[in-house]
Amino acid sequence: xxxxxxxxxDEIMIGQIVDTNSAWMAVELNKVGFEIAQIxxxxxxxxxxxxxxxxxxxxxxxxxxxxxxxxxxxxxTKQTLCKYFDTKLIYNEAVFQNIEKLLVNRQRAMNELTxxxxxxxxxxxxxxxxxxxxxxxxxxxxxxxxxxxxGVPNEMKNAMSTEIIPRLQKRFKTPAIVHKTIIVKxxxxxxxALKIADWENNLPEYLHLAYLPTYGIIRLRISGSSExxxxxxxEINQQANQLSEILGDAIVAFEDIPLExxxxxxxxxxxxxxxxxxxxxxxxxxxxxxxxxGSSDYFKGSVVAYSNEIKQQVLHVPEDILAQQxxxxxxxxxxxxVGARQLMRSDVAIATSGVAGxxxxxxxxxxxxxxxxxxxxxxxxxxxxxxxxxxxxxxxRTTQNAFLFLLEKLQ
Amino acid sequence: xxxxxxxxxDEIMIGQIVDTNSAWMAVELNKVGFEIAQIxxxxxxxxxxxxxxxxxxxxxxxxxxxxxxxxxxxxxTKQTLCKYFDTKLIYNEAVFQNIEKLLVNRQRAMNELTxxxxxxxxxxxxxxxxxxxxxxxxxxxxxxxxxxxxGVPNEMKNAMSTEIIPRLQKRFKTPAIVHKTIIVKxxxxxxxALKIADWENNLPEYLHLAYLPTYGIIRLRISGSSExxxxxxxEINQQANQLSEILGDAIVAFEDIPLExxxxxxxxxxxxxxxxxxxxxxxxxxxxxxxxxGSSDYFKGSVVAYSNEIKQQVLHVPEDILAQQxxxxxxxxxxxxVGARQLMRSDVAIATSGVAGxxxxxxxxxxxxxxxxxxxxxxxxxxxxxxxxxxxxxxxRTTQNAFLFLLEKLQ
Numbered sequence: 114x115x116x117x118x119x120x121x122x123d124e125i126m127i128g129q130i131v132d133t134n135s136a137w138m139a140v141e142l143n144k145v146g147f148e149i150a151q152i153x154x155x156x157x158x159x160x161x162x163x164x165x166x167x168x169x170x171x172x173x174x175x176x177x178x179x180x181x182x183x184x185x186x187x188x189x190t191k192q193t194l195c196k197y198f199d200t201k202l203i204y205n206e207a208v209f210q211n212i213e214k215l216l217v218n219r220q221r222a223m224n225e226l227t228x229x230x231x232x233x234x235x236x237x238x239x240x241x242x243x244x245x246x247x248x249x250x251x252x253x254x255x256x257x258x259x260x261x262x263x264g265v266p267n268e269m270k271n272a273m274s275t276e277i278i279p280r281l282q283k284r285f286k287t288p289a290i291v292h293k294t295i296i297v298k299x300x301x302x303x304x305x306a307l308k309i310a311d312w313e314n315n316l317p318e319y320l321h322l323a324y325l326p327t328y329g330i331i332r333l334r335i336s337g338s339s340e341x342x343x344x345x346x347x348e349i350n351q352q353a354n355q356l357s358e359i360l361g362d363a364i365v366a367f368e369d370i371p372l373e374x375x376x377x378x379x380x381x382x383x384x385x386x387x388x389x390x391x392x393x394x395x396x397x398x399x400x401x402x403x404x405x406x407g408s409s410d411y412f413k414g415s416v417v418a419y420s421n422e423i424k425q426q427v428l429h430v431p432e433d434i435l436a437q438q439x440x441x442x443x444x445x446x447x448x449x450x451v452g453a454r455q456l457m458r459s460d461v462a463i464a465t466s467g468v469a470g471x472x473x474x475x476x477x478x479x480x481x482x483x484x485x486x487x488x489x490x491x492x493x494x495x496x497x498x499x500x501x502x503x504x505x506x507x508x509x510r511t512t513q514n515a516f517l518f519l520l521e522k523l524q
Numbered sequence: 525x526x527x528x529x530x531x532x533x534d535e536i537m538i539g540q541i542v543d544t545n546s547a548w549m550a551v552e553l554n555k556v557g558f559e560i561a562q563i564x565x566x567x568x569x570x571x572x573x574x575x576x577x578x579x580x581x582x583x584x585x586x587x588x589x590x591x592x593x594x595x596x597x598x599x600x601t602k603q604t605l606c607k608y609f610d611t612k613l614i615y616n617e618a619v620f621q622n623i624e625k626l627l628v629n630r631q632r633a634m635n636e637l638t639x640x641x642x643x644x645x646x647x648x649x650x651x652x653x654x655x656x657x658x659x660x661x662x663x664x665x666x667x668x669x670x671x672x673x674x675g676v677p678n679e680m681k682n683a684m685s686t687e688i689i690p691r692l693q694k695r696f697k698t699p700a701i702v703h704k705t706i707i708v709k710x711x712x713x714x715x716x717a718l719k720i721a722d723w724e725n726n727l728p729e730y731l732h733l734a735y736l737p738t739y740g741i742i743r744l745r746i747s748g749s750s751e752x753x754x755x756x757x758x759e760i761n762q763q764a765n766q767l768s769e770i771l772g773d774a775i776v777a778f779e780d781i782p783l784e785x786x787x788x789x790x791x792x793x794x795x796x797x798x799x800x801x802x803x804x805x806x807x808x809x810x811x812x813x814x815x816x817x818g819s820s821d822y823f824k825g826s827v828v829a830y831s832n833e834i835k836q837q838v839l840h841v842p843e844d845i846l847a848q849q850x851x852x853x854x855x856x857x858x859x860x861x862v863g864a865r866q867l868m869r870s871d872v873a874i875a876t877s878g879v880a881g882x883x884x885x886x887x888x889x890x891x892x893x894x895x896x897x898x899x900x901x902x903x904x905x906x907x908x909x910x911x912x913x914x915x916x917x918x919x920x921r922t923t924q925n926a927f928l929f930l931l932e933k934l935q
Binding site: 124130132138185225324325369398422501506508 | 534535536537538539540541542543544546547548549550551552554559560562563564565566568572576579594595596597598630632635636637638655657676678703705712713714715717718724732733734735736737738743745747780800802805806807808809810811813814815817818819820823824825826827828829830831833834837838867868869880881882883884912914915916917919
């Protein structure tokens with residue numbers, strides 16, 4: 114069953130916001146057997162919205178709109194759909210009460226604009242938005258389902274999870290879609306493709322392989338769709354096992370999870386706690402670790418030691434090491450890791466120090482030079498990496514490689 | 525002049541990656557007077573790519589493809605464009621040499637797949653990709669320009685900045701587009717719309733206003749396009765001044781910059797240094813501050829004190845405060861801020877402590893309860909916030925509100 118996503122909003126078209134909704138929706142819809150036919154972003158413009166809706170119906174059975182239904186003048190999706198479905202806006206008491214309840218909880222007063230949100234198209238199914246003031250509207254026409262929902266991510270997610278997906282599952286019968294992701298480290302994309310070429314060429318016709326490289330790892334995704342979910346899963350797992358024999362230790366995980374989640378799982382299993390001492394990553398490793406719910410079970414804390422002063426006074430990196438080897442060195446980063454482990458009484462620690470850029474590089478240590486250390490009760494080791502010149506990317510690459518380094522040392 | 529962006533890749537359609545390229549491209553193209561007609565994401569499928577290309581040409585003069593030109597089997601954009609433009613792939617010596625040079629720099633060997641990247645369509649302009657192995661191809665047909673470039677963000681950005689945008693500017697004459705963003709705090713969207721309704725209704729026809737709410741602030745964007753850039757800029761600035769009279773202190777900035785950049789500017793101007801002590805934000809405030817190039821001028825460091833032990837031992841929060849008031853309290857968060865300022869010898873400090881969720885809440889302190897403190901040499905103050913139940917959002921909201929709180933105290 115094919116679904117098309119249309120995101121509406123001038124702020125997307127001028128690049129002021131990144132459309133993160135579509136990816137989330139695709140993941141959730143895929144899980145229950147709906148495939149995405151196309152994702153289209155259009156302006157807050159009635160004719161553009163209608164054209165996109167007409168085009169989408171030539172490709173898909175379900176069209177999901179997000180955005181363009183706020184209370185302000187620039188949002189015109191509701192009016193446009195009203196015209197398209199040849200109906201009019203009517204006042205809906207249940208929506209009004211829902212808005213009132215929301216506003217009371219937020220200690221805000223109703224105003225004429227929020228009150229207008231209670232006007233909905235007459236010939237549609239109205240679905241309450243329990244976390245925002247704009248209601249969700251569900252239309253059906255000649256076998257197609259068209260839904261308009263808010264663009265605010267948590268409002269969209271709440272509506273999708275609690276209402277839209279369950280209703281779509283009732284309305285349509287879908288085949289099973291199975292994806293399996295294998296995370297591989299240590300290979301450039303083309304070298305990996307050659308390494309597994311024989312295996313890839315022998316994949317059955319109905320399975321599809323995709324490569325997704327990011328920051329030092331490649332995600333290989335095997336996917337297929339079938340009426341027989343169990344047989345499909347069995348076949349895909351068989352293929353993953355064959356891949357495992359070819360790639361061995363280069364495989365980091367057999368599931369599509371962020372490395373920080375994998376790190377958390379391993380630490381929890383081994384009953385180990387962790388701390389970080391971060392210079393060039395500026396707290397990003399701690400931030401990633403603590404984005405994971407339940408991380409307080411194994412994460413003690415972090416010292417972001419941006420200045421040498423903090424490295425010395427808080428993490429006790431010896432002054433002569435900083436003076437002789439410099440902040441970006443094996444000796445400093447190892448002393449930072451040991452210092453963090455002792456200060457925060459954790460079992461293991463990660464430390465980073467490098468030249469994130471865009472300035473600050475020297476001939477000996479150009480921008481992108483990064484040292485990472487991992488300290489365990491048994492041993493402290495460090496490694497040098499040479500990344501590029503982009504600051505944000507260097508921070509992210511260092512973070513991902515720190516997780517890979519730690520996982521290796523924990524094995 | 526209208527541009528359409530088509531992003532190609534199954535990984536986008538299953539939501540494995542978020543398309544961040546389009547937003548970046550839109551921003552850069554807007555700056556030089558190109559407007560985005562539509563953004564479309566399609567599968568790695570020849571017919572789908574061709575349909576999207578045909579549709580796009582009915583709306584735009586320039587069609588920019590990203591993605592689908594890697595060395596692996598799943599990428600088919602190059603072959604598809606070859607067929608579409610009725611040409612064939614030929615070996616290109618300059619591309620081969622560029623790939624060779626890149627591989628030498630990366631200490632990698634050429635293999636048959638990377639060598640294949642040197643095969644390009646015969647009747648197109650080939651543009652070298654200086655940071656990756658897939659060349660950029662530029663086609664022209666009946667007045668339309670069609671460009672295919674890599675989907676890897678830094679390769680796309682490099683190609684756009686150094687080649688594609690300069691070439692598009694030579695090829696087409698464009699009107700000036702002016703956007704002005706005003707960042708407003710303290711208003712829900714509908715209340716802001718009412719507050720400025722009279723002003724908004726009196727905007728000249730050729731100016732457009734958009735509302736973009738995120739995490740406690742709303743970005744108001746006034747935009748217009750005109751042959752006369754100076755007059756347009758003058759008019760938009762006039763309108764912004766009127767808005768300033770209506771909104772007063774609620775205006776945080778008259779430019780579209782992230783709050784961490786604004787914080788950096790203010791600290792630099794006032795020659796102040798900063799440190800952070802983070803519990804529920806887990807290092808995200810330090811991470812945001814250090815994403816800004818040059819932040820080492822004013823950022824000293826951070827203690828991520830996730831456990832009470834660290835709050836006590838490293839930040840010297842008194843044991844009895846933690847025991848009596850708890851970690852999520854005015855007293856704790858103020859002691860953390862003072863502790864950070866003293867430990868890291870900074871002029872000011874931000875501290876956070878809260879229940880990020882999804883678990884850990886109590887009746888008295890439900891999930892989403894957050895305390896933020898700002899400490900300056902003159903005074904330490906704190907404030908309580910009540911956010912929602914989503915962990916990632918609570919971390920982001922706390923971070924943004926910490927910046928707003930700090931900016932207020934620095935004024």
